[in-house]
Amino acid sequence: MYAKRFIQLFFIFLITMFVVDYVVDISGVNNYFYKSLLATIIGYVILTIPLTILTILKQKRRFNAATGLTDKSAFQNALQNLDNILILSTVDASGEIASNIVTFKQSHTDENILYIVSDVTSQRVGNIRDNQSVAIATWFDKKTGNRLTSNQIDVDLIVSNQLQQMLKEHSEIRELSDTFKNKVVIQLRIKSVRVESFRDQLVDITF
Structure with a gap:
């Protein structure tokens, strides 16, 4: 604490x-x-x-007060108007899909990297160990309808000594939890993302 x-x-x-x-x-x-x-x-x-x-x-901290990134891409603009909540979908060894609502934090150095903190025994962590296929979908902005979806993601589980080093290098992750005992950091490196909106045209972004 x-x-x-x-x-x-x-x-x-x-x-x-x-x-x-x-x-x-x-x-x-x-x-x-x-x-x-x-x-x-x-x-x-x-x-x-x-x-x-x-x-x-x-x-419900918003990104415009937290991120150190200066690139104003369509992806970043969408994130700035969204709460840091998304639906994370994972797949177990038998191919069954599980979806969870989670909070996340964007990396201060790489706009296409998102962090999630989860209990080491959680179903999503177990699923990622068995099958690294994941997908995400954000909430949508009430005014513009902006929302993000992606199933082109490289996922890594950061544990033990790697976790401590990660926390030193990326202090923004600490905002996701008061303690990291028996916790895992799920790192999502987005390779491509779709930005949709009620108002603007659909945009596909590749990183």
Whole structure:
């Protein structure tokens, strides 16, 4: 857990304690059981709301504030208006397809490389070990309909010592998880991508 998140949680906890103590005192409830129940409910509500907001803000960071890339290709322009959420499809050893909604981070140095952090025991990691065929599709922008799809992707699993080195070289990956214990970084190197839109013509981009 990063120091910033620890400090945020500490202040949320501190505020919760003061509010719960104050509300219980003025409630006039004397029964120990009901006082405990009231404190639990109030504390849960106060803790849950800010934690939910922090999680949503973290998961929905937009690329225009995060990426260090300056190339304004159709691909990059589309990414800047999309949340960092995509559908990742993988194939197991028997050929069965599995699709998952995941958050991702674009490389700060290569616009066609995306990173995903996943549990080492997850189905998608197991599928990639067995079959390196993957495909992606992003959400679409509500105003323009911009969306990205690709099934021309080289995929690598970054684990163990390689993972630590990767985190040193690409600190942007750390924004995807508070801890990397028992985690794997899935690196997607897109070879070609299709940019579609309600407004503009379809564009196929090869890297």
